[in-house]
Amino acid sequence: MIRIDQRSSTPIYQQLVQEIKEVILRGVLQPGDKLPSVRELSVQLTINPNTVQKSYQELERQKIIENLRGKGTYVSTHYKPREDTEKLSVLRDDLRKVLIEAHYLGLDEEKITEMVRQLLEELTIREGDR
Amino acid sequence: MIRIDQRSSTPIYQQLVQEIKEVILRGVLQPGDKLPSVRELSVQLTINPNTVQKSYQELERQKIIENLRGKGTYVSTHYKPREDTEKLSVLRDDLRKVLIEAHYLGLDEEKITEMVRQLLEELTIREGDR
Amino acid sequence: MIRIDQRSSTPIYQQLVQEIKEVILRGVLQPGDKLPSVRELSVQLTINPNTVQKSYQELERQKIIENLRGKGTYVSTHYKPREDTEKLSVLRDDLRKVLIEAHYLGLDEEKITEMVRQLLEELTIREGDR
């Protein structure tokens, strides 16, 4: 369900954050669901527990998951994006970078728009819809 | 014309690569135009010459600029994007990341699409069009 | 009357100690009053009986409540704060932490003082006064 690329230059803990966010967004993990324990996941992915820990803490900081004392970690039931103009401006910048890159790879506007459309569709297939 | 954020977590040399690519894309620098010398630019941006050097090397590797020995560095006159399925897949992944992030910031598909549209427009205003 | 936040990072048993202290301070529970049994309270708050037990023990250690064997747990009738320079110095430290935090949240001295005043007022409304 979750894949880590040990060879990638992006830190493992960030990959993991990313993957979990995606899994939740797609509805594979729903609000209230239990995530695997730190130890469990570390064994499964053959990475160090501390690394998993770091990812979980980052996700908790973002209010996407929450820890229930001694019971484990769960997908937040009440995640609410809050206005964050700074993050929004960062997002815009990241998007700009990607679009510039796309141009240099020879994609025209049409192809880019199509790729966006496709990805958005992919990401919004909820489990419940199946 | 070019701005570097010393506090950003993305390496300065990568920021610079990014900025130069954007400047070229927007037509501020056109094929055949001369880029500032490493020393010049390093002074102007108050960053280490080695850092500028590294950026120029990266851009040269990508065939976006070229160095004429003793004469300086110029925007390539013959840049041609080539099919690169690996880079394309990386791009797709980066785009996916941004879109996931957008969702968690509370943007719906409409707002995302609009943002893409806006950025694409911004990026394709060529100097020549003015 | 008593609220526990399972998601909070402060241990449940400490939250409970805190809450009971507050309830007594406000006079909702008066000296001599009976506290709910461990079992009762654990059911009511849907927490582990061991956790309630731990809280009661802590409160007993602080002489704030007392256990009459077989009869239940009662608010002490003879609580007397005793000079405890160590605890006082801990308190001072905790207060300092809060005040530093307040500054970093942008509160000026006036606002801080006002907040203290308000809270003190809130806390000293006794049931008997109603």
Added chain:
Amino acid sequence: MIRIDQRSSTPIYQQLVQEIKEVILRGVLQPGDKLPSVRELSVQLTINPNTVQKSYQELERQKIIENLRGKGTYVSTHYKPREDTEKLSVLRDDLRKVLIEAHYLGLDEEKITEMVRQLLEELTIREGDR
């Protein structure tokens, strides 16, 4: 300048965060000043570099300090507290806890208010004022 209590139950990294915040608030370290490097401070305090690192990262997250790529860590020059109702409510709660504790230590309102006044005074002595 900074003291860590290895025996304390509060994590070292949190103590360090706290201490640095206080040092900055008192003006011993001013905006733009360089903090000791991770390694340096870890040697000085005889704690693990990772622990210092964790503190620095937490402070950076709070925008109180910032990292200048390869040059070291500096006190932010443009810290601006931003409206954060959630943090404010946590602060209020913490303050309430302290005040309750104070009552149980036998302090009356007058003494509490006086202690607050004293601490506020202590904390707002800036280096520049000396």
Added chain:
DNA sequence: GTGGTCTAGACCACA
């Protein structure tokens, strides 16, 4: 020389 990441392994508090 600076911080960022990761591993291995240990201990502890909490429920």
Added chain:
DNA sequence: GTGGTCTAGACCACG
């Protein structure tokens, strides 16, 4: 059994 903290030691990217 769960996560939280800490240490020791290693490697790496960046400037």
